[in-house]
Amino acid sequence: MRMAFGLVSLLVVMAIILMLFKSVQAPMLKEGKKAQDQARAMSGRDEDGVRVTDAVMLEAQDKAGKMESVVVSDVTANSAIQQRYGLQKGDVILQIGPLSVRDNMSSADEAKDFLLDAYQKNQDLVVIRGWDKLTLPMPEGAAPAVAAAPAPADSASPGVATSADPAAPAAPGAQADATQTPSKAKTPKPAAPRKEPPKSAMERQLDLIKNIPGQ
Numbered sequence: 559m560r561m562a563f564g565l566v567s568l569l570v571v572m573a574i575i576l577m578l579f580k581s582v583q584a585p586m587l588k589e590g591k592k593a594q595d596q597a598r599a600m601s602g603r604d605e606d607g608v609r610v611t612d613a614v615m616l617e618a619q620d621k622a623g624k625m626e627s628v629v630v631s632d633v634t635a636n637s638a639i640q641q642r643y644g645l646q647k648g649d650v651i652l653q654i655g656p657l658s659v660r661d662n663m664s665s666a667d668e669a670k671d672f673l674l675d676a677y678q679k680n681q682d683l684v685v686i687r688g689w690d691k692l693t694l695p696m697p698e699g700a701a702p703a704v705a706a707a708p709a710p711a712d713s714a715s716p717g718v719a720t721s722a723d724p725a726a727p728a729a730p731g732a733q734a735d736a737t738q739t740p741s742k743a744k745t746p747k748p749a750a751p752r753k754e755p756p757k758s759a760m761e762r763q764l765d766l767i768k769n770i771p772g773q
Contacts, residue, residue, distance in 0.1 A: 599638075599642075599677065599678065599680065600678055601678070602674045602677055602678045604637065604638040605638075609674065610637065610638040610639040610642075610674065610677055611639060611670050611671075611673055611674045611677070613633060613634035613637035613638070613639055613640065614630060614632070614633045614634070614637075614639055614640075614645060614670075614673070615630070615631045615632040615633070616628040616629070616630060616631065616651070616666040616669055616670055616673075617629050617631045617666055618665060618666045618669075619650065619760065619763075619764060621764050624660070625659065625660070625663065625664055625665065626659070626660050626764055626767055627650050627651060627652050627659050627660065627686075627764075627767055628650070628651045628659055628663075628666050628669045629648065629649070629650050629651070630645055630646065630647055630648065630649040630650075630651065631647065632647055633645045633646070633647060639673075639677060642677060642695060643683055643694040643695050644694055644695055644696060645683075645685075645694065646687065648687070649685040649686070649687050650685055650686040650687075650763055650767070651669065651673075651683055651684070651685050652684045652685060652686060652691075652767060653683065653684035654669065654672045654673055654675075654676050654681070654683055655672065655675065655676040655679065655681035655682070655683075656681070657672060660767075682694060682695070686763060686766065686767065689766065
C-alpha cells in the first residue's frame with residue numbers, strides 16, 4: 559500500500575514538473591532563441607558567423623553607361639538571406655530599403671553593401687521577377703498575379719462561311735457577288751511595315767524598369 563502511494567506521489571510530482579517546464583521553461587527557451595536570431599540579424603551574420611550577403615551573387619545591369627539595377631545571378635538555397643527575402647535567381651533588384659539602385663549605387667559590390675544594411679534593419683526590397691514588380695519579403699501565401707493570355711481574334715465575320723466550316727450558310731448576297739465578273743482591278747495592298755529585330759530579355763527588362771513610375 560505504501561509503495562503504491564509512493565509511486566502515485568512520484569507520478570504527481572513528475573506531472574507538476576512537466577507542467578512547470580511547459581509553462582515557464584519552454585517559453586523562456588523560445589524567447590531566448592528569438593533573441594539570438596534577432597542579434598544575428600542585426601549583426602548581418604548567419605548561424606556560422608558568415609555575412610549573409612556572401613550567399614548571394616549580384617551582377618550590374620547597365621544602360622547607356624549607367625547602372626539601372628542589379629540581377630541576382632545566384633543565391634544559396636535556404637541561406638539566411640534567401641529565407642528572409644525569398645530571393646530567386648534572375649530577380650532584378652530595383653530598390654534596396656528606401657534607396658533606388660539607379661540613383662544611389664554605382665556597382666554590384668556597392669549594392670551588396672546596401673543589401674547587407676537592409677537585412678540588418680529589416681527593410682524591404684523591390685524586384686522585378688519575370689514581368690511582375692514585387693516587394694520582398696512577400697506576405698505568406700501571396701503570389702504574383704499571372705496575366706491571362708488574350709483570346710484569339712475571330713477573323714471571320716458573323717454569318718460568313720469559312721473554309722473550316724463548309725456547311726455554314728453563306729451571307730445573303732454572297733453567292734451573287736461570287737458569280738459577278740469584277741469590273742475593276744483590285745487595289746494592291748500597302749507593303750507591310752518593316753519589323754524591328756526582336757529585343758533580348760535583358761533589353762526588355764531594362765525598358766520595363768525605365769518605364770516604371772518613380773524609378
